[in-house]
Each structure stands twice: as C-alpha cells, then as structure tokens.
Amino acid sequence: MWVQHAAHLLPSQGPIEVFVHHNTLHAFEEQSFHQAVIMGMERYGAHPYLPEQEYRQLLKEGRIKDEDLQAVLREDLGNRDQIDGLGTHELIRLAMLSHPVHVGSDAELRWILAETDALDRFRMEVAKDRRDRIIAGTRQWLCQEQASQSTPYADLNSLLTKLGRNHQKWDESAWEAFSLHLLWRICCNGIRAIAPRQHTHHMVRPRNLILNSLGDDIDRNVHDLLIRFCASYVDQGYSDWELPCRGEGFYQAFLSIYSLPNYFAERWQQGLPDELHRLKQSGISPEESIEESFRELGILECDREEFVAQTLLSLRGWAGMIWQIESGAGPVVHRIPQGSLLGLLAVHLILERFAIIDAGLTETGQRSSAAEVIQFARRKLSKSHPLSIERRAFLLFQVAQTLGWQPLQLLELSQSHWQELHDEAEGFSSIERRRIYHEAFERKYRREALDAFVSHTRKPRDTRPEPGTSRPSFQILTCIDDREESFRRHLEEVHPSCETFGAAGFFAVAMYYRGAADSFYQPLCPNVITPSNYVQEDVGYTFEGLHQERAQLRRQLGLAGHVFQTHSRTFLGGIVAGIIGSLATVPLVAGVLFPHLTARIRRKLGTLLQPPPVTTLQLERYEDTPGPENGHIGFSRDEMAAVVVRLLQDIGLTRSEVFSRLFVICGHGSSSLNNPHESAYCCGACAGKRGGPNARAFAKMANDWRVRSKVREAGISIPDDTVFVGAYHNTCDDSVVFFDLDLLPASHHRDFEAARDAMEEARGRNAHERCRRFVSAPLSISQREAIRHVESRAQDFSQARPEYNHATNAICIVGRRQWSRGLFLDRRAFLTSYDPAQDDNEHSILARILAAVIPVCAGINLEYYFSRIDHVVYGSGSKLPHNIVSMLGVMEGTSSDLRTGLYQQMVEIHEPLRMLFVVESTPEAMLSIMQRNEAIGRLCRGMWIHLAVIDPATSEVQVYRNGSFAPYEFGGTFLPLAPSSVACYQGSRDNVQFFTIADAME
Incomplete structure (x- = not known):
C-alpha cells in the first residue's frame, strides 16, 4: 500500500517514443492550483513560480x-x-x-x-x-x-x-x-x-541526516549502482545481452547477479554479496527484506509511508518508468513482471544500509551497524537555530x-x-x-x-461571411494544434474564400497502424483510447516485387549493422571500428556544414530503401472481429460511417449546402535529426506519432459511396461532387504532402491546384512568422529564405531547437471559426471547431469535444508551465548532454536519473500562463458538463485552467470564478487594424498584442 501511494507521486511519463503531454502535478490535481504548486515544492523541491526578479523585470517592462x-x-x-x-x-x-x-x-x-x-x-x-x-x-x-x-x-x-x-x-x-x-x-x-x-526539522530519510551531519551523500553510490541495473532491467533492445533472471522480477534478478563474489567491488559494497546470498538462500521476499531494512535503519512506524515515498522519489525518473511499464501504461516490446517497483524499493534499502555503514567507517574509522552510524550522526548534528x-x-x-x-x-x-x-x-x-x-x-x-x-x-456582422451564403472554394480540416493556428490564418489571408476547421488530429480514426516499411503496429489515437481496429499500408501490387527486394535489403543492412555494432565491442572489432568510424565523421560534418546538400543526398539514397511511392490503405474489414491478421484488418462500413458522422458533427458540418467541392483533411507531425524527443513534437492526439495516416484513412472513408449512403441515413448528406483529400503538414520544415492523388477525379484537378497553390503560399508565410522566434534568422529575412531556414533546422544534426513546438501556448477557443477568423493570435491558440446550433439539449457534442480538448490542451499547457518554471526538477534540463538509454528515455551523460518533462531549449521562450478556454456556449451548459465530467470539473474548479464562455445568441462573455460565471466587463480597448499578419509581428521577436487582420475579414 505504501508503494502504491508513492507510485502516485512518481512521474507518469511513458516511453519517449509515445511522448504524451500531461499535467506534471497530476498527483495533486485534487487540490487547487496554488495549493498544488506549494505541495510540489515541498515534495519535489521545485519552484512553484518564476523567480521574483523575473517577475520584477516583467513589471518593469x-x-x-x-x-x-x-x-x-x-x-x-x-x-x-x-x-x-x-x-x-x-x-x-x-x-x-x-x-x-x-x-x-x-x-x-x-x-x-x-x-x-x-x-x-x-x-x-x-x-x-x-x-x-x-x-x-x-x-x-x-x-x-x-x-x-x-x-x-x-x-x-x-x-x-x-x-x-x-x-x-x-x-x-x-x-x-x-x-x-x-x-x-x-x-x-x-x-x-x-x-x-x-x-x-524532522529528517525521515537517514540519507538526509548523514548528509547534514557527516557531509557524505550516500545516494551517489547507491544511485550509481541502481541506475546501471535499472537501465538493463527495463531495456527494450538497446543492449546486446538480456539481463539474466529478468523474468523473475527486479528483486530476484538483482539478488542473482550481485550475490556472486566480486573481488573488484568498491569498499562500500563489502559484505553485500554475502547479504544478498543470505536473502536468496533464505527465500526472503521483497516485503520481508523491506521490513528488515526498516528495523535496521530505525524507521518508526509513523514515518514509514513518508520514508517509502522519499526513497522512491530520490530516483523518481527510473522508479516512475518501472511503474509505468509494470502497470502497462505505455506500449513496450519487453514487459516486466508485477512487483518490480516493490523490488526496486527493497534493493534500494539494502544498498542504503551498506552505504550508511561505509559513511560511518569513513567518519569514525571503524565498522559499525547502520543503526549505530545513524545514532552517531544524530548526536553530531547541531540543533537548528531560529x-x-x-x-x-x-x-x-x-x-x-x-x-x-x-x-x-x-x-x-x-x-x-x-x-x-x-x-x-x-x-x-x-x-x-x-x-x-x-x-x-x-x-x-x-x-x-x-x-x-x-x-x-x-465588429459589424457583415464583415464576416455567414455560413451557407456561398460555397467555399475549398475547405481544410487541421488539428486543433496551436502551430496550425498560424497556418490556417495565413491560408485565410491568401485565399479568403476558403474555410478552415479544427479537430483533434486523429480525426476520430482510432487505430493501430503499420506502414509499408514498419515492423509492427503502433497506436494512432489519444492515450486514453485503446483502439480495436488495425489498418495496414500496402504497396501497389504492381510494385510488390520491388517492395520485397527493398524490404530484404533493409533487413540485410539492419543485420549487418547489428553484427558490426556487436563485434565492435570486441578487441579486434574495436580496432576495425575505430578505423571505419573515422570515416563516419565525413557525413556528420557535412550534415552540420551543408545540411541541405546532405539532406538531398540522404533522400536520394533513401529511395533505394524506402517502399515504392504507390501505396494504398487496407482499410475495409471483411471479417466480423477486428485484428492484425488478414481479413480482420480495417473497419466495417458501419464503423467507417460512424467515424465520418462523428467528425462532421464535431466540426458542425452537417448540411449539404455548406460542403465545398474539395475538402482537405490535414494531419500533422514533425521530423528532425538527432532529436530523441521527436515524438513530443508530433501529434499528441496520435500518441506522439504523425497524423498523416489518420487523415488519409478518413479521406478514403468519406470518399466511399457506400459509406456516404450510411452517413446520409444518419442525417448528413455529403454532396456527390465533394471529394476528400488526405494531407500531412510537417510543422518543423512546413512542408505539405498529399495522399492518393492518383484517385483524384479529373474534374477536381483545377480545384486542387488552386488549393495547393494557396497552401504553398500559406506555408511560406507561416515559415516567415516562425523565423522571427529564431535568433539565427534575421528579422529582415524574406519568405523564400524563411522556408530554407526552417528546412535547414530540421536537417541539421547540431540543431537543439528544430522548432519551438507548443511554446507560448496560452488560449484555446472552442466554437465557430467566425468568432476568431481575422484575429491575430500569435500562434498561441488552440482552435477547436464546434457549432452549438448542431448540438442537442444535453450538449452531447460539446461534452464529447471538451472531454478530450480540455484535459489534452490543459496537459500540454501545464507541462510547458512546469518545465518552464523549473526546467531542472520538472523539466529534463538542457538537451545537450542527453543520451538515449534503454530505448525508453534520456539521461544526462552516462549515468543519471531518467530525465522527464520538456528540455530547456523547448520552453525557453514560453511564458508560463495557465490556459484560458473560451467556449461558445452558455454558463448553464458548461456547469452541466463540469458536473457530468469529473476531469473537466476538477481542472476548472481547482483553477488549473481559466474558463470563459461566449453566448452564441448575444455574444456576451462570462468568466468562471469561484464556482459560478459572472459577466466580463469589457476594458474598452478596441483592437488595432492590420493589413496582414506580417504587419502584426514585423520586427519583433517577443509576444505580440492582438490585432484584427483586414484581409482575412473580407
């Protein structure tokens, strides 16, 4: 029970390949925000707010x-x-x-x-x-x-x-x-x-007493040994050999290895093999061993729960990862047995006892029991002065x-x-x-x-186009991601007759997905959803032979690389590796000095290994039960219709007259080199993966006439001339690619070319706006140079800041785009489409949207808040010394605690503000949703977020505070008018005020 309570305080970050943003202080979410940050300070030793001098500078500015x-x-x-x-x-x-x-x-x-x-x-x-x-x-x-x-x-x-x-x-x-x-x-x-x-001051852990009294930090020795063992125990394929007895659990595996005689052990480990051998031969369980340690360390019954929590938190990164894998919270290849965290605690206390004995030997020159050393330290410790x-x-x-x-x-x-x-x-x-x-x-x-x-x-209502007055030239649906706010804004400026929407980036397509070059399926949906459907990318039958040849070549190269890596650790292999390895500096240096040229060469050589360009999705299932085997892969037509209906209802697109001829579904992700945190830049709604396959799958579902007939039965008529196209936006280099264009009817080529030209111009403007945040880009940079600059950042091995991801996020707007279209939001807003006119009296659609949007966006916002407030404790420190370990996470150098949170370079321009949610709804509807959804209610009532609603009928804004809504008093400041987004941010690297953009309002 004590271990489970302590586990609640551990980081809940899973494997780094499926990085999902979450509230860093999730353990204290039941408390109000300000109470929680103080509890976090007391528990973790972290800052609750920015340093006082930083606030004073903000006051001065x-x-x-x-x-x-x-x-x-x-x-x-x-x-x-x-x-x-x-x-x-x-x-x-x-x-x-x-x-x-x-x-x-x-x-x-x-x-x-x-x-x-x-x-x-x-x-x-x-x-x-x-x-x-x-x-x-x-x-x-x-x-x-x-x-x-x-x-x-x-x-x-x-x-x-x-x-x-x-x-x-x-x-x-x-x-x-x-x-x-x-x-x-x-x-x-x-x-x-x-x-x-x-x-x-009551010191529960003897380690703190020893440190304050004798000046010896026993955690250095204990953690150094535990870190090496933890890395081997949870390894997912990084090491050449599997840890012996791993299947028996942490405790038994440690006993089996370290109970063997070790004549080269450090002094503090003297007697450790004999003790471990005794525990192993006696069959003493982890629980019994922990009880022994309690007695030898003199831990009182009333202090044991706190002692267990402090002990596990002293190495909280590794303890948290072990708990995540043990409890099955994150997808991994190699599972670990139940009770592993308990075993870690038992081993930690055994090692702590021996480290305390060694500290006493250093201080007194004679070997004493752990209890005697603790008593000596307590007598030596001077009393604290008021x-x-x-x-x-x-x-x-x-x-x-x-x-x-x-x-x-x-x-x-x-x-x-x-x-x-x-x-x-x-x-x-x-x-x-x-x-x-x-x-x-x-x-x-x-x-x-x-x-x-x-x-x-x-603003006068006639400056905003009313829905249904004219058919949009094209429509595009992107993720609600704040990085897509500027892309949508520029697109509306470039092509005012288009219409943009925002929805969670998995587009209601919850699936396990395997690409043509992938070895296994990966979930592409929010972590709170366990998908039941599998989708596979297949190469066109014409290219099947070529695909098999390239797959065989990839396997051979992979095997050769594995053999080379293995043999490079032998004596002769190391000599050969040293000679050949020197040649590897050529592409490495070229990648730093000439990133564009190197990237082109890399792409050219990559075509010899990548699957052929013509692929298709195995999307329709022919058997009743879904699964990864042939015949069970995909969705039934009823399931596909349900996906299409749900997404169109969510964004408020349910009437046939409001559909354009071309509808682009655009997923997003990010790609950069030498970036172990890459998944943190991708789509959180796709479990830290790229959302392109989801967009492609939805477009294929919505284009199927059989699915459309079922969608029509649900009350949504998609016009026969409406064609959906899947796309993918890379937020790092601002490239946009489209899927299945060979299936695009000739009648829609002109529509597509117009949309593609508008998106090409918009991505150039978007890159230009992003570059103002990069010190390496001059403020006078041109749009063409901006594209080249963001592309080079994605291709540069030495780049610690390929992009700034969600940095500066501060607001989330849930409602029709007409409320925010033409409003310069400085890439700080999540934009979620919702039309209250399409909802029922129970606000079912809004409740469904907010059930995902509020926890997800709040999780992103709060993780950025805490990583910016204290990038050492809550964040993962500087990215520069990070090394991948166990294929699960990063640590600093060759030995450190597993680092969790966001690294310093990702949050350095972020302003830590709790997110403001502006929802197009009524106070009564929001209070009802808060009462029905505990997660939303907890975040709102505890002031982890700020909440305001705008009445769809009256445009009145009301703010939630202390359990109720109150009318917002307008400050009387009207927005300045700007001709374009460029005019809003030109010449500034800092956050910019709000503007109304004239071009987007026409």
Whole structure:
C-alpha cells in the first residue's frame, strides 16, 4: 500500500517514443492550483513560480501592470484593517511588490551591514517625499531626546560623536545616515520583543541526516549502482545481452547477479554479496527484506509511508518508468513482471544500509551497524537555530523606508502591533509575492485576450461571411494544434474564400497502424483510447516485387549493422571500428556544414530503401472481429460511417449546402535529426506519432459511396461532387504532402491546384512568422529564405531547437471559426471547431469535444508551465548532454536519473500562463458538463485552467470564478487594424498584442 501511494507521486511519463503531454502535478490535481504548486515544492523541491526578479523585470517592462497587482491584492486580502496608522495591508504588500526586498542568510546580512552603505544611504527606489518624511520624523525625535545630551540607543552615541553633537550643523547626508541608523535600531528593538518562531526539522530519510551531519551523500553510490541495473532491467533492445533472471522480477534478478563474489567491488559494497546470498538462500521476499531494512535503519512506524515515498522519489525518473511499464501504461516490446517497483524499493534499502555503514567507517574509522552510524550522526548534528532578530528586523527596515514610516510612529507601537507588523511582512514571503505576481501576470493576459475577443466580435456582422451564403472554394480540416493556428490564418489571408476547421488530429480514426516499411503496429489515437481496429499500408501490387527486394535489403543492412555494432565491442572489432568510424565523421560534418546538400543526398539514397511511392490503405474489414491478421484488418462500413458522422458533427458540418467541392483533411507531425524527443513534437492526439495516416484513412472513408449512403441515413448528406483529400503538414520544415492523388477525379484537378497553390503560399508565410522566434534568422529575412531556414533546422544534426513546438501556448477557443477568423493570435491558440446550433439539449457534442480538448490542451499547457518554471526538477534540463538509454528515455551523460518533462531549449521562450478556454456556449451548459465530467470539473474548479464562455445568441462573455460565471466587463480597448499578419509581428521577436487582420475579414 505504501508503494502504491508513492507510485502516485512518481512521474507518469511513458516511453519517449509515445511522448504524451500531461499535467506534471497530476498527483495533486485534487487540490487547487496554488495549493498544488506549494505541495510540489515541498515534495519535489521545485519552484512553484518564476523567480521574483523575473517577475520584477516583467513589471518593469509593463508586462505586469500596477492595476492588476492591486486588483489581485484586493481580492486576496478581502477586508483587513489598517496597522495602527502605518497603512493598510494592501499598501504594505504593494510596497514589497513594487520594490525588491532582500532577505538572505545571517552571514549575508552581516556582510551587508558591515560592507555596504545600507545603514547610511536610503535605498535607490525610495521616493524623495518619503525620504524627507523619515528625516523630518528623525529631527522631531532627536529634538526631544537631545535635552539629556544622550539617546536611549547607546550604540548611536558613537555615531552622534562622529557626526557632531550639534545636529543643527548636519548636512543632508548626515541626517540621512542618522535617520537610517535610528530606524534600524527601532526595528531591531521592536522585533526583539516578539517571541521567536521555532523551526523544527524532522529528517525521515537517514540519507538526509548523514548528509547534514557527516557531509557524505550516500545516494551517489547507491544511485550509481541502481541506475546501471535499472537501465538493463527495463531495456527494450538497446543492449546486446538480456539481463539474466529478468523474468523473475527486479528483486530476484538483482539478488542473482550481485550475490556472486566480486573481488573488484568498491569498499562500500563489502559484505553485500554475502547479504544478498543470505536473502536468496533464505527465500526472503521483497516485503520481508523491506521490513528488515526498516528495523535496521530505525524507521518508526509513523514515518514509514513518508520514508517509502522519499526513497522512491530520490530516483523518481527510473522508479516512475518501472511503474509505468509494470502497470502497462505505455506500449513496450519487453514487459516486466508485477512487483518490480516493490523490488526496486527493497534493493534500494539494502544498498542504503551498506552505504550508511561505509559513511560511518569513513567518519569514525571503524565498522559499525547502520543503526549505530545513524545514532552517531544524530548526536553530531547541531540543533537548528531560529531566524535571527537582525534578519527579521532587516525585512521591516526595508519596508519602513519604502513607505516612509517615521521613528515616532514605530516607537508608539505596542507589542501586539509589532507582532502584527512582523507577521504581515514575514508572512508575505517570497513565495507569496511570487504568487501575487503570477496572478497579476495572468490577469493582464486574460484581460487583453478577452478584450480582444469582445472587440473582435463587436465588429459589424457583415464583415464576416455567414455560413451557407456561398460555397467555399475549398475547405481544410487541421488539428486543433496551436502551430496550425498560424497556418490556417495565413491560408485565410491568401485565399479568403476558403474555410478552415479544427479537430483533434486523429480525426476520430482510432487505430493501430503499420506502414509499408514498419515492423509492427503502433497506436494512432489519444492515450486514453485503446483502439480495436488495425489498418495496414500496402504497396501497389504492381510494385510488390520491388517492395520485397527493398524490404530484404533493409533487413540485410539492419543485420549487418547489428553484427558490426556487436563485434565492435570486441578487441579486434574495436580496432576495425575505430578505423571505419573515422570515416563516419565525413557525413556528420557535412550534415552540420551543408545540411541541405546532405539532406538531398540522404533522400536520394533513401529511395533505394524506402517502399515504392504507390501505396494504398487496407482499410475495409471483411471479417466480423477486428485484428492484425488478414481479413480482420480495417473497419466495417458501419464503423467507417460512424467515424465520418462523428467528425462532421464535431466540426458542425452537417448540411449539404455548406460542403465545398474539395475538402482537405490535414494531419500533422514533425521530423528532425538527432532529436530523441521527436515524438513530443508530433501529434499528441496520435500518441506522439504523425497524423498523416489518420487523415488519409478518413479521406478514403468519406470518399466511399457506400459509406456516404450510411452517413446520409444518419442525417448528413455529403454532396456527390465533394471529394476528400488526405494531407500531412510537417510543422518543423512546413512542408505539405498529399495522399492518393492518383484517385483524384479529373474534374477536381483545377480545384486542387488552386488549393495547393494557396497552401504553398500559406506555408511560406507561416515559415516567415516562425523565423522571427529564431535568433539565427534575421528579422529582415524574406519568405523564400524563411522556408530554407526552417528546412535547414530540421536537417541539421547540431540543431537543439528544430522548432519551438507548443511554446507560448496560452488560449484555446472552442466554437465557430467566425468568432476568431481575422484575429491575430500569435500562434498561441488552440482552435477547436464546434457549432452549438448542431448540438442537442444535453450538449452531447460539446461534452464529447471538451472531454478530450480540455484535459489534452490543459496537459500540454501545464507541462510547458512546469518545465518552464523549473526546467531542472520538472523539466529534463538542457538537451545537450542527453543520451538515449534503454530505448525508453534520456539521461544526462552516462549515468543519471531518467530525465522527464520538456528540455530547456523547448520552453525557453514560453511564458508560463495557465490556459484560458473560451467556449461558445452558455454558463448553464458548461456547469452541466463540469458536473457530468469529473476531469473537466476538477481542472476548472481547482483553477488549473481559466474558463470563459461566449453566448452564441448575444455574444456576451462570462468568466468562471469561484464556482459560478459572472459577466466580463469589457476594458474598452478596441483592437488595432492590420493589413496582414506580417504587419502584426514585423520586427519583433517577443509576444505580440492582438490585432484584427483586414484581409482575412473580407
């Protein structure tokens, strides 16, 4: 039970080939967002928000407004009284937010007081009127005290002597120094009268006690051994030899290998083989071994649950991966037995005992039991000291300057008022300040986004083409992905008579798919769906012989490469590999220096190995039950009709008069070199794979006249002259390819050529917009050069940033495109098509859409949030030292914990904002869906996301807050008008404000 509870806290990231974005703090999703990030800080040691100095820079740049800070503070504080004439709680907190407050360690404070002019000169940010106010108060106090030629603050006498007893002759700098010294002494005396707060630290893990007391981190030795074993245990084919006894579980496999004598073992492992041999011969189970370790380490019954959690979290990447594979959460080739995580814990505690014994040997020179070493460390550990008086007083000293508090005001405070003042200043800690900053940061973007939306929808209605008034020249359906927002926007600018839609990128085609050159089936659908249908790509029968020859050549080359790799690890093979390997530097260097030329050569040689160009999908099933065998592959006609009906209903395309002659279904994905995280760039709705096969499959289903007849029976009439074409958009190099064009009727060639020309122009503009984010691309880059630049990034071996993926995502719009068409969203929005007029009274279609859209988009947004907030703990650090391990993930260098989350180069331009969902619906409908769908309700109620609705009839916007919706008050800022998207972002690398684009509105 303890292990299962700890497993809930482990990362849920599966194998890297099926990377799916998710809420990093899924374990705390039951809590509110701000509670959860604090729990994450306490549990994982991660930052909950951006560093305070970064927020202050945003404040300085105007990215955070004072009005937003004040609004957030008022909502947070409620009705609180003043503090005895010194100002309101809001005023004190606003001062601490507006000006930096320095609070360091005691040693740092001593240095500041001794080596800087902190007690002689006012802080730079203190306004002149408040300086004068403090000095005037000091004059008044000094006049009262000078009658006795002394001061009650004895330590000020030396300063008086230095400045001169006759204060009438003091210059401004002397008054400034004396005022600050006096203010400092008053703050110290006020704090001294308050009972200090006791701080207790209970170290559950002996490792933390050993580290703090003896300075020896036993995790270094333990983890080094465990990492090597974990990598071998979960290996999916990277190593040459399979781990012996792997099928018996983690615990038994470890005992079988490490119970053998090892004469070259490190000192800390002395006696380990004998202990493991005893456990093996005695038949002691993992549970019994864990119980033994509890007793030897002296873990109290009340601490054991927390101890287990901390132990597994100390190597949480590997522990999380073992749990994911053990529980069957991710598709892998080689499974591991149940109980593997339990075995990992048992082995970890055994190794920890021996590492503790070795730490005691190093410290005392004699070998003792683990329990004796722990007792020795506990006696040696010095008691923690409470926060010093000077350190607490320095905080108030800075606030007093900023607000201009006079000495006499502070001297009149009672002990209870000093306590209140201290609690207010210290209680408004750095974490609290960062929380307020963050809320204000998000509030500003949310106001601007909703103002833009309201302003845009208030444009005269006749500037937006009403559905059904004319037949679109062509229609295109893309994934809801934020990277497709700009592609759709440019397409609408280039070809205003076209119509674009957005839906989850698997296009309702949930399947296991195997390409013509693939060895096995892979799921192409969201992870929450387990497909039952299989689809296979077949080569045209004419090319079957050529296909078999190329497949045989691929197998032979693969076998030769495997043999070479295996023998390169022998003595003679290593010499040969060293000689031949030097030749490999030629294509490697060429790929870095001449990526385009190398890519062309690679593609040319690749045609000798790739399947022939003419292929087809084995899509229709002839047997009743689906499966991977012949006859069972594919969908029945009823299943295909259900897929078509569902997708057309979702996007609101159910009337025959609204269909164009050409309808493009465009999946997406990404391809780049030397990128182990490539699946994170592909379609999340396709389980981290490319969505081209789904688009191709849907187009083939929708073109089948037999399927159309069944679709017609469901109430949707697709015109006979409407032809669907599958396509694939590579978001890395912005290329677009089309499928099955040989089946396109001649009557539609002209329609297709017009659509293809528009998409070619749109992809060039899209590449140009993307390039403004790349420092390597000049802002004056041309559209042609932009295409070449993004292509080179995808082909460059040395490129750590092939594309920025979902970076900067911040908003999701669910509704008809007419609400957002012509609105410049800066590639920050997910766009989901939905027509409330096509829905029923139970809002079934909206509930079905949001059941996928909100958790998926929120998962993407939150993983980017946490990886950007702390790329070391929540993210996977820098990509540069990453190495693939076990074909499951990456680690840094040759030995580290398995790194989870997003790497630094992927999130460096991202602004961590919780996603704002704008849904075309009514408050009543959304509240009903939140009540029926717990996952949606949990995210909304816990403020993991922000939610607003726009009424389809009245265009009124309402915002969800504290369990209910309230009308949004328009800020009165109308959108500027721009002739094109280029005019919106030209010359800027930063996030851009909202615009209305004239061309797309025509």
